[in-house]
Amino acid sequence: MSIQSVFQGGDAARTAASQIAEQVKSSPAGMNPADVAALSDALKEGSKGTAAAREGACIAIDTIASVAKTTAEHQLMPFVADLVRCCADKHSKEVQSAAAAATLTLAKTSSAYGLDAVLPSLLTAMDPKEKWQTMVGALNMVSKFAECSPLSTSFALNDIIPIVTQMVNDSKQEVSVAARECLSKICQSIDNRDVEPFIPALVSATIDHEEVIECVQKLASTTFVQTVTAAPLALIAPLLLLGFRVRSTATKRMCAVIINNMSKLVEDPEDAAPFLPKLVPALEKAKEEISDPEARTVCGKAFEQLQSIEERLKTHKSCKAVRGVVEKEVKVSFGLSDDKLEYVATLVCSLVNCKVMDDDDWADELKPYGVSEEGAKKAFKALAALYFADAVEEEEDDDAEQLCDCKFTLAYGSKVLLHNTKLKLKRGHKYGLLGGNDSGKTTLMRAIANEQVDGFPPASELRTVFVEADIIGELSDLPCVDYILADPRIKKAGITEEVVTRMLMSVGFGEMQNKAKTLVTFLSGGWRMKLALARAMCLDADILLMDEPTNHLDVMNVKWVEEYLLSLKNVTCIIVSHDTGLLDRVCNNIIAIDTLKLKQFRGNLTQYVEKNPKAKSFFELKSSTGFVMRFPQPGFIEGVKSKGKPLMKMAGCTYTYPVNSEPTVKDVTVQVSLASRVACVGPNGVGKSTMIKLLTGEVIPQEGTVWKHPNARVAYVAQHAFHHIEQHLDKTPNEYIRWRFQHGDDKEALVKDSMTLTDEEAKKCKEPVTFELKDDKGNVTKVKWCIEKLTGGRKTVKKEYEYEVQFVNMSYDSNRYVSATKLAKWGFEKHMKIVDEKVAQRVGAFSTPLTTVNVEKHLEDVGLDKEFGTHTRMSALSGGQKVKVVIAAAMWNMPHIVILDEPTNYLDRDSLGALAGAIQTYEGGVVMITHNNEFCSALCPETWLMQKEDDGIARCNCKGDAEWMTKKAKEQVKGAIKMDEVTDALGNIVEVKEQKKSRDKMSNKEKKKADKLRKAKLARGEELSDDEGWSD
Template identity: 40%
Template sequence: MAPYAPTDGISKLAIDQSKHFTEALKEAFKSSGDQQKVAAEKVSELVGGDANLNLGVVSQELRNALTGNDADAKIVAAYVVDDLMQKHAERVEAYLVPLLSVFLDLLADKKPTIRPVAQEAALTIISSANKNSTIRLLPILFAGLDRSKKWQTKKGSLDLVAELSTIAPYQVGRCLPDIIPQVTDCMWDTRKEVKVAAKETMTRVCSVVGNMDIEPFIPALVSCLTNPTEVPECTHKLASTTFVKTVEAPALAIMEPLLKRALAEGKTAVKRQAAVIIDNMCKLMDDPAEAQLFIPKLLPGLKKVIETQADPECREVATRAHETLFVAGGSMEVSEDELKVDYENINKVVIESIAASPAAVKAEIDNFTVDYVTGICYFLVVARNFNKAVFEKEISAYFKAFMNAADLKPLSNEIRDRCFKENKSIFIEDVDCDEGIPDLCNCEFSLAYGGMILLNNARLRLKRGHRYGLCGPNGCGKSTLMRAISNGQLEGFPSRDELKTVFVEHNLQASEAELSVVDFILVDEDLKNTPRKEVEDTLADVGFTPDMQAQGVGTLSGGWKMKLELARAMLQKADILLLDEPTNHLDVKNVAWLENYLTGLTNVTSIMVSHDSGFLDTVCTNIIHYETRKLKIYKGNLSCFVEQKPEAKAYYELESENVKFTFPEPGFLADIKNKGKPIIRLTKCSYQYPGTPKPSINNISVTCALSSRIAVLGPNGAGKSTLIKMLTGEVEPTSGQVWKHPSMRFAYVAQHAFHHIESHLDETANQYIQWRFQSGEDKELLAKETRKLSAEEKEHYKKPVNWEGEKRVLEEIVSRRKFKKSFEYELKWEKCPVEENAWVPREKVREVGLGQAFADRR
């Protein structure tokens, strides 16, 4: 950062118009003792009450007094600055902040009466100034740490840096990479007072890190800066720490000195531990721009360990840390110069924006104000805060003394837009924007889910009639982005009144299952006034026969449900179609129909997520790719995209999947000596959904063995899912017989993702598993049709049965045990003690008419 040194540019006319202030100040200089403060307050009141007073003259006159030889004038001038900053900071800070360097020099003044007054004025300046001007205050304070300065000035500068950490902790945190080297140098000063102050300041500035994982180690980190022998021990402690909090730039900034020293240590163990710390911390970095700040500082040390270290395990850990840091920084290696925000560039932006505004040119904004506003804009760019409201608030506070309120917003927006254009990331730009085609949207936004940042200051530009494939690794937020667009939760995205967006997904609610297909569409809020005939015609166009239109939605297969959602979207006449895995439930014929439908929409834009690479190849005109929490648009279909980004091929290859499931080995089944022997058999089974004119499945027979690997194929609506449900007991056949081995267990993964959990959406995964198995039995099994008793069966079980000469009523089946080649069941009788429970063979239970009570028990 360059030192703060605005040019005054004060005209002779301005000096002449400010003579009354000059005279009042000279009069105040004549006072002494307690009257000096009173006289200074009168001068301050004069400045505060005169809106036309040239504050540049005020600043210059005060500077002249503070740098002169008159001790009384110095004290009065310091009191004036102190009072003005306390009472009129917003109006005068641009003119008085540059005087901070003078007060730092006065801390070493020969006359002891001047030092405390100067210290008080300096503290008031930093505490009253705009917090976002901290980045401009720091170079003044750093200049006070120069070797040529007296020790009192150094100590006073360090004390003020420490105070800033309390006054503006966020701003100090963003500036830690600049602060730490300056304060570290002072920790080696020859003067004891400076060394003590430097250590205290370092501890205080490091406390702004806001990371609970690191805070306990701050004293040790500070001590390491002056005691290199402590580096191994401190590194060992940090390597043993489990980092769980998100790591931001301030946290890595205070760790950087230790990590650089540890990587240069002679001991292999210390180098390995340093690499472990870098790996662990960088995994928790959400912002690539922050990680990039440390790539030029830490990556060379890791490279050296990889290239020179003899221990293969240490090299492996360093390689892993290198990769983690590289990926965290956006998979780009950049130099420190490339990452620096240029202050002169920001100053140029502010001056050019003022020159482009007739109202600002006419206002003749002085150099003091321009330089001060530049410093604030400089910090906002460093912090990557391009919020228009923030820019307007910060800039208007200082330009309102020169301009009308109506002209402030356009000027602040112009400065903000230019700052963004000049400093936005150059590595996340779209390859092609098709300038000749009208935009549907061109917005910048951030997106988070829970505590995770998915997109940070990402730009999305959509063209009318284009078909975009949304690509990225699992969990990056593709469906979350589409849902945010659909729900109108995306900042800057056009509202539903301007742009009609429809989200097409397989998401039928249980409450809608009984509705007919036509009524299902008509209950939609956007379609309730649509003529019924238009709905029926559209459904017919996508293949729904009159009989299918009349049947309940819950009886439709997964493929037909997806076609129903597409028909609803067609009726809504969307500008943007959002499709989440649209081909998942469609057969080949219907996938081809969907491809033709989408490619025929020349006026409708589509965004789709799919793992069907053939579908994306056929349909897409562009690919939107998640890259370092940004969105990058590539021209062409999936194949063209993979040519440019070969690593993206992994999204569609099964063998590249990171998550693997290992299923436990099942136990032995009694009497099943070989894997070809049947364990389940369906014989002449049929099933007809209630309310439908004909069976979905008719007179089928299926036999499965342990060695069976069966694929069920057929067009949408052929009854594939119904067959699986009959095998698992989700439904019971209308006719026919089902036999299963009594010890066989089923694991059922339904076509609809929420099949089992739609009644538990507010529970965590852990809570759901606890609920499901808390009694030692799978509660989901109790919901199966084969486990449910009809009213007639319940009535039948209330009837007494003959048992050992007595009439008894079954209360429950308690347990089961192996008996020869079959099983025995423990029956509990009503109004009988446990001691009279009976162990009854399976065949006998069936004979007495209690077979359904143990059917499908596991």
């Protein structure tokens, strides 16, 4: 059948085209070149061809594409430019209909990667200068490609969306409708589960810019975990640029948040490259011009993220196919004719650009075009070496059993911690897990233990135990052996009490007075870790997940843990620790969390640092990022002018716990001043925490005395301080601190025995006391009244405190101020301590108003960024961040003495360096219990050594640098840091002006007058105020 027979048009053309299509289908070479040329001539309007010829040519192309499919595809696809122009044929509607049908058939039957071959022609046809029917034809063909070839369409969105977007509001309704339908369909090709729910809103906002703000709001609340490629960026980037143009600061901030979140998930910087020239200047402008400091900071972080992508681009090897390179390889591997070779080379370029990394997929895709499987795989191997080199994995020379090989993404709350990363573990290997605070170390191990990591073997195949020292509250009153037996996994495994007891003895519980029957609640941090290890040993785990296993442990117990871990030849361990010695001596592999990926390295920490110098911060006790932690400086204390004057003292104190027969500590004598820098050291369980409890008044010694200056404020960060904030995980750190101190004193102050009345003391306080009352004439009357309470009022009279008391069944007018000496005699000593504590707390609270802004600044000073301090609930914080919240809350009232029990636990080296810097510049006294010798030796010239003597009872020996201590003791007390301005509850910034005392300004005449008034008051028997009590 001759091709000329189709040029008659109508039914005759259809009949002839069907016969020609069958001939083409059976011919490996496809169409006759002369027939192809004839079709090309017939399609061109204004040539010799008539409307009937153009209609026939369109029908022939449509029919051949439907029947012969890929056989003649390389010959038919070049007709697309002519077909879309025929959609606007001015002589015949039949030509228009036939051309439109042919374009849709070609899109439907062509290769899934054929779009690249015709896209330039289609985009040219969308030019506003073209006829509207041509524009509609091109739009409809792109829509059909989006339906039939979504992958290749998604990778072309950056080219398509800007042009289609300009047409959605075209004055010609047909163009507008087609453009909107096309925009909707091409956006459906985006394969990103995070973005898919928002595609309708994104498309709608692209059409109607008034919806941009609402759309940005929705996107900003999304947690992105999927890899971000060019496709979602092509749709979202234009909307973000519109968002930066609106006046609303909140919208600009949200745009920056979206960019910050999405840019972290861009694996191939080339995907983001087309959008950087517009987004980077928009962010740079926003971070400079936005008035809100916090919003500027957010914009700055997003700007830094985009800059990091620009830096990666400088050294990035392009994965975009180079046409000349591909054609050369295709020509060698495929052996095709020249006309087919050019089209197949286009398909191969598309396969490369769409990142199809499977040689079987290449073979299946290219087989219909006459390419052998061997030729397709040969081309893949050659081109993969050029463009997919990063996907090639190194083979490990290790015959150990592989326990897992999985690829997963991990998020916590709204934060992505790990993205599309791989984890390989082998039996018997010891892995050190490195990463800064908030990088996801503990979350990863907890997710593994809870079977929440995709691809990780289930517990039925692999026994995995998470070892941590936290004690479940409701089980804390159980003996150690019963606590382990209460674990559901122990019950399920059928482990007996005998086995549990033997394990407890093997980790040292035989040394304790009550051995395995010791109550869990009385265990120190070190013994709690041993308890957790004993439980893990009972479960015979394949993998031990260990979170800071040497926290709270002394040197001997650290060595025991190391030896125990090294003895586990068939057990794999993943260890998170800030103990560099442990990571060096135990670990033979390192897993580092870096840019949302797990980077695995064979060797210990020292070897890892040799290859990665940036990791040197794990050896150094300083902040590698320049982060500085600042503590608020304490104010003056009345009567304390030198730093060496004691603020807290213990003398000859002995204490025995109710369940023990022997004292835990005996004959302890220590003192603390503003100059103190004390490290309290000693083996686990020797009584260090007990001594601190005595010093703070939490418990009362059976022998000896404890004293604290009534105006001294003391901050105590306990070893298990998390229990405070665990009750408020639904609050942000800022909300928690404002709740805790909203009434001036600390709601979560420890209940101290030194301030709790015994039954005998309470009974004595109810007894009536004798008062002497003077009437106007000076007559004295003795009365017996019962004191109901101390109201909280306190003043100084003749260098002694007097406290306001309220009497039973008496009005407020009857209240009297009574001296501390009399109240102590009547049994109200503990009542006075409570008042002293509250007065001291209120003095600290007066210095800085409890406002959101001030608390935010305070949290930033201890290392908690606004994003986490003000905008993130504590349930979403890491262990290191929670420690910072605890420290910030303890320091809010500007204490004079800070007592830290194991402060280094859960803090990374960077935060430890910042904490050390804060302690060095702090003007108050510091006492710390720690097993981190590097930390305490760098800060504390004075040591309290707690150790058991021959009788098995612990005593304290004080050692120190005498010269340093003498020098410090002579230093004068410095006041709190001068504040130039504070922010009140309404957000107003109030300038603080220094005010000199009035007595410094008084002239001699004023002084004589004041002295005369003072003497007159004394003669009348009236009390003088504190200011009037000053002598010249």
